[in-house]
Amino acid sequence: MISKTMQDALNAQINLEQASAQLYLAMSAHCQGKSFRGFAHWLRVQAGEETAHAGRLVDFLLDRGGKLELRAVAAPSTEFGGIIQVFEQTLAHERSISGRIGALFEQARAEKDHASEVALQWYVTEQVEEEARVGQVVDHLHAVGDQGGGIWYLDSKMGKRTPKA
Numbered sequence: 001m002i003s004k005t006m007q008d009a010l011n012a013q014i015n016l017e018q019a020s021a022q023l024y025l026a027m028s029a030h031c032q033g034k035s036f037r038g039f040a041h042w043l044r045v046q047a048g049e050e051t052a053h054a055g056r057l058v059d060f061l062l063d064r065g066g067k068l069e070l071r072a073v074a075a076p077s078t079e080f081g082g083i084i085q086v087f088e089q090t091l092a093h094e095r096s097i098s099g100r101i102g103a104l105f106e107q108a109r110a111e112k113d114h115a116s117e118v119a120l121q122w123y124v125t126e127q128v129e130e131e132a133r134v135g136q137v138v139d140h141l142h143a144v145g146d147q148g149g150g151i152w153y154l155d156s157k158m159g160k161r162t163p164k165a
């Protein structure tokens with residue numbers, strides 16, 4: 001049986017994952033509005049992954065006999081600036097999520113909740129991957145700038161992202 005404090009913390013993380021999905025959907029729409037369909041696609045796939053992250057935590061919580069307590073999901077902004085800014089904000093967001101996962105992991109450890117600690121290891125690894133992936137996009141965007149042909153080439157590459165199986 002999961003502790004009430006860990007249940008609350010996992011419910012808060014589920015809400016954050018859902019808020020991440022909402023944020024990336026809004027960013028995707030922002031890019032699509034500027035005709036950057038590749039960046040929009042990439043962010044739409046990312047939104048789907050965030051929903052999957054929330055679902056994985058829901059399953060874990062329920063498997064431990066916990067109670068799912070969904071909360072209102074924060075409404076994201078509708079304005080994100082240029083494409084470089086969109087992905088800089090994405091990277092900052094992922095870094096903040098990594099911090100939250102780290103705090104959750106510490107809590108599991110402090111409570112000697114081994115099952116939660118093991119489940120959260122997946123998220124620790126996932127955050128390393130997410131930060132690296134977004135960091136690479138930011139580097140590429142800085143290399144080509146947001147004017148000229150380079151960004152359209154990147155847009156076409158971003159459009160090839162496939163969802164995780």
Ligand code: FEO
Nearest residue numbers: 017050053097130
């Ligand atoms: Fe679910 Fe992008 O962290």
